[in-house]
Amino acid sequence: MRASAAWLTTGLTREERSLAIDNTWLKGCPVNEIDRRWLESAIKLLLGFFGSDRRVLIPHHTDFPIQYDRSDQSANKTMRIVAGQMEVDPDSIQVQFFEDEKRKLDAGSFFGDEVFLEGGKYALGHYGGQTVEGQYEIWLNRSLLTQPESMVATLAHEIAHIKLLGEERMDKTDEHLTDLTTVVFGLGVFNANAAFQIIKTATSHGWRKKGYLTQMQWGYALALFAHVRHEQTPAWIDHLTRSIKKDFLQAQGFIRDNPEKIGV
Numbered sequence: 001m002r003a004s005a006a007w008l009t010t011g012l013t014r015e016e017r018s019l020a021i022d023n024t025w026l027k028g029c030p031v032n033e034i035d036r037r038w039l040e041s042a043i044k045l046l047l048g049f050f051g052s053d054r055r056v057l058i059p060h061h062t063d064f065p066i067q068y069d070r071s072d073q074s075a076n077k078t079m080r081i082v083a084g085q086m087e088v089d090p091d092s093i094q095v096q097f098f099e100d101e102k103r104k105l106d107a108g109s110f111f112g113d114e115v116f117l118e119g120g121k122y123a124l125g126h127y128g129g130q131t132v133e134g135q136y137e138i139w140l141n142r143s144l145l146t147q148p149e150s151m152v153a154t155l156a157h158e159i160a161h162i163k164l165l166g167e168e169r170m171d172k173t174d175e176h177l178t179d180l181t182t183v184v185f186g187l188g189v190f191n192a193n194a195a196f197q198i199i200k201t202a203t204s205h206g207w208r209k210k211g212y213l214t215q216m217q218w219g220y221a222l223a224l225f226a227h228v229r230h231e232q233t234p235a236w237i238d239h240l241t242r243s244i245k246k247d248f249l250q251a252q253g254f255i256r257d258n259p260e261k262i263g264v
Contacts, residue, residue: 026261028254030216030247039217040263042177043224046184047264049169050087052229056186056236057085059149059193070145072097078148079138082155086185088162094135097142098126125154127161136162153194156187157211175212183225189236192218192244219247224264227255 024033031039057063066077075097080090124144128137138158144151160181164170170177182191195211195218213221222244226234237245255262 026254026258028250028257029220030250030254031214031220035217036220037263039180039221040224042180043184043221043228044264046177046181047228050163050181050184052184052225054085054186056189056234057081057152058189058236058239059152060239064148064152066148068145068148072145074148075140075145075151078151079155079159082152082187083159085187086156086159086163088136088159092134092136093159093162094131094137096137096139098139099142124150125158127158127165130166136166149190150194152187153182153190153211156182156185156191160185179212180221183221188218188222188225189239192222193239193241195244215243216247218244219249220251222248223251223255224262226252227262228264 025031026033026036029036064078064081066074066081068074072095076095079093079095083090083093124141126139128139131137138155140151140154144154157178160178161173163181163185164178165173179191179195182188191211195213195215222237222240226232226237226248237248240248
């Protein structure tokens with residue numbers, strides 16, 4: 001089954017369409033109407049593809065019993081756990097590495113011999129499609145070997161490309177939908193946390209954004225996931241960063257108080 005992203009305004013009343021077009025924010029909702037309706041439609045689509053009946057993984061040794069010693073082996077072990085969680089045969093995936101400054105990869109996929117990285121030296125991962133031998137090719141920035149949680153998030157995103165593109169559920173890349181796919185496979189904690197990080201040093205204080213969704217969009221998406229699973233106070237929210245958890249709780253309150261508006 002293939003899908004397109006043209007689901008945002010179909011089936012809306014005139015009033016609902018006006019709210020979306022005017023970029024309205026409903027009281028208590030952490031995202032505007034355009035984002036809310038897109039997130040609900042996208043989650044509904046993904047639930048139709050994959051369901052939601054699976055365990056949520058958290059950044060703990062019980063879920064990732066791996067010694068993170070900056071080795072390629074630790075990355076491959078992590079890939080096998082993430083692939084298993086996302087119902088992809090780990091033996092069908094080939095993990096390769098690139099350095100921070102490298103912008104061009106020598107790929108063995110059907111796309112050709114050379115692939116240029118989106119994001120340049122700041123790219124963390126790349127999905128290269130299938131090689132001529134039939135394996136899915138995933139490239140990781142070697143810097144991730146020192147960042148286990150970001151490594152999990154990057155692997156989850158790239159394997160989500162396999163679920164959507166490699167398994168032919170979509171016919172073109174939709175990076176926002178790819179990010180959301182990690183939620184329904186129980187890996188959203190990692191990708192949400194990686195999306196917005198507070199950076200503190202002895203001389204500075206700031207934040208860093210990764211991925212394609214905003215902090216508020218992640219909070220709403222995770223609240224929708226908990227809603228469809230009938231989870232009132234899931235234990236996994238204690239592993240969200242403070243900012244993401246705040247948006248999750250706000251979204252959860254909005255969903256609880258407005259059940260008639262929720263399209264999932």
